[in-house]
Amino acid sequence: MKQxxxxxxxxxxxxxSMQTYHFLRSLTHINLTRPSSPLHRRSRAIRRAAYVSMxxxxxxxxxxxxxxxxxxxxxxxxxxxxxxxNYKKKTTISTPHDKLRRLVPGGEEMDFCRLLEETADYxxxxxxQVRIMRSVVDFMEAExxxxxxxx
Amino acid sequence: MHxxxxxxxxxxHRRFTMSSRRSRSRxxxxxxxxxxxMNELISKLQTLLPEARLHTNDRPxxxxxxxxxxxxxxxxxxxxxxxxxxxxxxxxxxxxxxDNNSAQAAIIRSLLM
Numbered sequence: 001m002k003q004x005x006x007x008x009x010x011x012x013x014x015x016x017s018m019q020t021y022h023f024l025r026s027l028t029h030i031n032l033t034r035p036s037s038p039l040h041r042r043s044r045a046i047r048r049a050a051y052v053s054m055x056x057x058x059x060x061x062x063x064x065x066x067x068x069x070x071x072x073x074x075x076x077x078x079x080x081x082x083x084x085x086n087y088k089k090k091t092t093i094s095t096p097h098d099k100l101r102r103l104v105p106g107g108e109e110m111d112f113c114r115l116l117e118e119t120a121d122y123x124x125x126x127x128x129q130v131r132i133m134r135s136v137v138d139f140m141e142a143e144x145x146x147x148x149x150x151x
Numbered sequence: 152m153h154x155x156x157x158x159x160x161x162x163x164h165r166r167f168t169m170s171s172r173r174s175r176s177r178x179x180x181x182x183x184x185x186x187x188x189m190n191e192l193i194s195k196l197q198t199l200l201p202e203a204r205l206h207t208n209d210r211p212x213x214x215x216x217x218x219x220x221x222x223x224x225x226x227x228x229x230x231x232x233x234x235x236x237x238x239x240x241x242x243x244x245x246x247x248x249x250d251n252n253s254a255q256a257a258i259i260r261s262l263l264m
Contacts, residue, residue, distance in 0.1 A: 024258050031246055031254055043243035050235050096221035103228045116192035119224060123199050126231045133238040136261045140245045143253035 019125070020132050022053035027136070050133060054125045063114070064122045067106030079108075193220050200227055 026049030030042060037045070055068040097115075101107035104119050197220050246254060 020262060024262050027242070028255075028258055031251070031258075039243055039247060042246065043240045046242050047235060047239040050239060096218050096225060099225045100221060100228075103225055103232075113189060113192065116189065116196060119228070120192070120196050120199060123196070123224070123228055123231070126228065126235070127199075130231055130234045130238065132261070133235065133242065135264065136257065137238060137241055137245065139257035139260045140242070140249055140254065143257045144245070144249050147250070147253055 019053055019057035019128060022056045023049060023129070023132055024136070026053060050129050054129045058121065058125050062118060062121055063106035063110055064104055064118050190217065193217050196220065196224050200224065 027046065030037075030045050030049065051068050055065040058065045060066065097112060100119060101115060104115065104122050107115055107118065110118065200220075200223055249257070
């Protein structure tokens with residue numbers, strides 16, 4: 001589609017642009033429904049759009065993309081409910097392994113090696129998403145400032 | 152809980168009733184076999200951390216500081232999650248205050264950048 005905006009990224013230009021495109025398309029859609037929705041609901045919709053556009057731009061073979069796009073989510077919720085019912089003791093000490101599992105979507109269902117690979121992939125797309133959102137915010141603020149200067 | 156195709160332990164068909172103790176032993180079994188591979192992966196993750204770009208090859212990943220690297224990765228991902236939350240809030244506020252034309256112009260500019 002368009003050029004790669006991040007010179008430090010080692011991805012193909014197309015992948016980064018697809019992420020931008022998905023996110024901006026969702027943002028436009030959210031923008032259109034602006035008057036009717038309250039602020040916090042909109043910010044949650046934007047947040048969801050951020051994660052979904054990450055997942056859409058990444059490989060569908062990844063566990064984390066599948067988890068975000070919902071196929072594993074239902075299973076996981078059912079499993080968590082069942083776990084809470086079965087286990088009385090609460091594990092108070094969580095190792096870094098466990099923490100990482102909980103941070104990466106779909107992390108509960110893979111072994112450790114796979115988890116590390118997924119983490120690398122996930123962190124890459126996540127940092128890209130943050131860059132995209134930062135630049136959108138910058139552009140919007142610039143437009144606001146331009147508008148104020150004209151008045 | 153763990154996908155059986157990647158671990159060396161016998162496949163467990165009753166995934167939902169797997170005990171936490173068994174899952175921990177399975178995890179340690181897989182880490183004993185692929186120790187070198189794991190260190191490689193952890194090194195790769197280390198390069199993703201922002202502060203790793205400052206001192207790139209100073210510390211090779213050993214079993215001793217593997218836990219520390221994992222901690223750093225966890226806090227890095229957590230900070231990224233927080234940033235996404237903050238930026239979403241800011242974006243929704245900005246959408247509220249900017250008029251339609253400015254918002255569209257900003258969106259188109261981001262796309263073309």
